[in-house]
Amino acid sequence: xxxxxxxxxxxxxxxxxxxxxxxxxxxxxxxxxxxxxxxxxxxxxxxxxxxxxxxxxxxxxxxxxxxxxxxxxxxxxxxxxxxxxxxxxxxxxxxxxxxxxxxxxxxxxxxxxxxxxxxxxxxxxxxxxxxxxxxxxxxxxxxxxxxxxxxxxxxxxxxxxxxxxxxxxxxxxxxxxxxxxxxxxxxxxxxxxxxxxxxxxxxxxxxxxxxxxxxxxxxxxxxxxxxxxxxx
Numbered sequence: 001x002x003x004x005x006x007x008x009x010x011x012x013x014x015x016x017x018x019x020x021x022x023x024x025x026x027x028x029x030x031x032x033x034x035x036x037x038x039x040x041x042x043x044x045x046x047x048x049x050x051x052x053x054x055x056x057x058x059x060x061x062x063x064x065x066x067x068x069x070x071x072x073x074x075x076x077x078x079x080x081x082x083x084x085x086x087x088x089x090x091x092x093x094x095x096x097x098x099x100x101x102x103x104x105x106x107x108x109x110x111x112x113x114x115x116x117x118x119x120x121x122x123x124x125x126x127x128x129x130x131x132x133x134x135x136x137x138x139x140x141x142x143x144x145x146x147x148x149x150x151x152x153x154x155x156x157x158x159x160x161x162x163x164x165x166x167x168x169x170x171x172x173x174x175x176x177x178x179x180x181x182x183x184x185x186x187x188x189x190x191x192x193x194x195x196x197x198x199x200x201x202x203x204x205x206x207x208x209x210x211x212x213x214x215x216x217x218x219x220x221x222x223x224x225x226x227x228x229x230x231x232x
Contacts, residue, residue, distance in 0.1 A: 009155070014166040021171040053132040056132060
């Protein structure tokens with residue numbers, strides 16, 4: 001590959017990373033965390049931590065594919081997607097559970113938690129873990145497959161790096177935008193609960209759809225095909 005084509009490839013990786021951050025399952029997961037934050041700065045940091053976790057997982061997967069020659073099967077791809085669906089259901093259900101247990105006055109107090117409280121460790125570790133799960137699922141198998149045809153591991157890992165930077169910047173921006181409604185309604189407890197509730201319902205609904213699509217339809221069909229092959 002020439003220097004020009006490599007540069008073009010890296011630019012493409014950055015742009016695809018930006019676009020990657022706008023996928024529905026990513027926004028659903030991150031919204032359940034962002035809507036709990038009381039400032040736009042902490043909302044954007046949630047997206048940044050998601051990007052770090054996403055890039056870290058992709059890098060580890062890249063090591064397995066490029067250096068250890070590990071191959072992702074269709075079954076493994078659907079299992080990873082199934083994990084994403086389950087994670088979305090749990091994240092959304094946690095938001096709904098919290099809302100049910102809160103009164104309007106308690107919800108307002110919750111939003112006023114000091115930014116340096118012990119809870120911040122959990123608030124920022126969650127997007128890191130969520131990003132890692134997303135980094136192994138979704139379009140990651142296609143990305144890892146593309147890496148195998150690149151000219152060298154150095155080019156492939158450079159592509160992962162710029163893709164990761166793009167997804168980090170994209171998710172930081174999206175988290176900031178998602179955090180705007182929560183920030184604007186922080187003084188209106190009931191409206192804020194509605195905003196958080198919608199994010200929880202969206203996460204649960206999308207998660208159930210992904211679970212059905214990958215756990216019921218795809219994995220069951222793969223299992224049936226393997227059974228038929230074994231019978232033959």
